[in-house]
Amino acid sequence: MNLSDLSYVLHPLQAAIRDGFVRVNEGVPSKPGLALRPGDVVACRLPPLPSLEASPEDIPLDVVYEDDHLLVINKAAGMVIHPAPGNYTGTLVSALLHRFGLPSVRLSADDSPGDELEAAESEDGDEERAVPWALPETPMSVGQSGDVIRPGIVHRLDKGTTGLMVAAKDERTLTGLAAQFKAHTVQRVYHAIVLGVPKEAEGVIETNIGRDIRDRKKMGVFSYMGRHAVSGYRVIEPLAGDSAAYTAWRLQTGRTHQIRVTNDHRWTSVESHPLLGDDTYGGAGGTAVAAIGRGKGARQVVAHRVLKLLARPALHAKTLGFVHPVTKEALSFTSELPTDFATVLEELRNLD
Structure with a gap:
């Protein structure tokens, strides 16, 4: 065993070793790969995580609906929700700060919306926020005590996922939306292209999802x-x-x-249907070419073409419905498939 074996558990460990935050037998190890021996005493003190700043950015938003209390947007592919390592700009938070005339704000590592991924897809997830955030009623400037990014976001979409999201403008709306997400009364329908055809035309899949124990950038299915x-x-x-x-x-x-992750998980001992274009969960590259191409040159050409065109998981948040927390009106929204998704769909429809 050596110290670098633990890097999958604690991503910053190797950097911490190089920076002198880890000691072995009261001394600083010469390298992260130092071999440990029985009786060695290891002490580790991780450096503080840096704060993240969000600045207003004039990023176009496809606003489907807006009133004094909330707005619904049709998120584009490639946009992450809030700043995180690897995604400091171009976020939905920055777009909202600009839209509402708010100044730059700072999010400390301790205030970040937990369970984040430390990769290019660091915002990814569709998980409702346990502690929702609202846009600040009194704007604060960077550097003030108590600065915090509060973008009114009660749920998230993956970086590569397109479609409908709702954000609150005030605490009352935020609390009401969060309660609906917690009670699972929000109507959410997603459209996806998967590899293969499920044996059952419809059904319900129940499982447990948690962080993958080997790769914390992924989720896994557990019993x-x-x-x-x-x-x-x-x-x-x-x-x-x-x-x-x-x-x-x-x-x-x-x-x-x-x-x-549900589609990547084997539904039965022989059945698995990852999302087309999802490199993280086995739906891209050779797997997709083999499934669609079937060893035939013409089909393989189509498979490569649709993967290049999509370049993301084929997943779209199609429908979003909820009760307006203030007006009590039942609202329901439907969005068109984005161009890349629709084009790939037609390509596959035309492939016998």
Whole structure:
């Protein structure tokens, strides 16, 4: 065993070793790969995480609905929700700060919306916030005590996922929306393209989802740990000669990567249907080319073309419905499929 073996558990460990925050037998190890011996005493003090700043940015938003209390947007692919390592700019938070004329604000590491991923997809997830954040009623400037990013976001979408999201403008609306997400009364329907065709045309999948014990950038399905997840699905139509399927998903819970990891998980001992284009969970690269191409040159050309065109998981938040916390009006919104998703769908429909 050596110290670097623990890096999958605690991502900053190797950097901490290099920076002198780890000591072995009261001395600083010469390298992260120092071999440990029986009786060695290891002391570790991790450096404080840096604070993250969000500044207003003039980022166009596709606003589907807006009133004095909330707004609903149609999120584009590639946008992350709030700043995190690897994604400091171009976030939804920055776009909202600009839209509402608010100054830059700072989020300390301790205030960050927990369970984040330390990768290019650091915002990713569709998990409702246990502690929701609202836009500050009194804007604060960077550097003031108590600065905190409060963007009114009660749920998230993955960086690569497109579709509908709601954000609150005030505490009353925020509290009301958060209560609906917690009670699972918010109507959410997602459309996805998966590899293969599920044997059952529709069904409900119940499982537990938690952080992958080998790779914390991913989620995993467990029988003995994690959080309960319930996902209802329906096959809208088979595609590409049954090598893929256009599906609809209705979530009863909101877990990080819920649809993505559920499809990667083997539904039975022989069945698995990762999302097309999802490199993290096995739906891209050679797996997708093999599933769609079937060893035939013309089909393989199509497979490569749709993967290049999509370049993300084929997942779209199609429908969002909730009761307005202030007016008590039942609101329901539906968004069109984005161009890349719709084009890939047609390509696969035309592939026998």
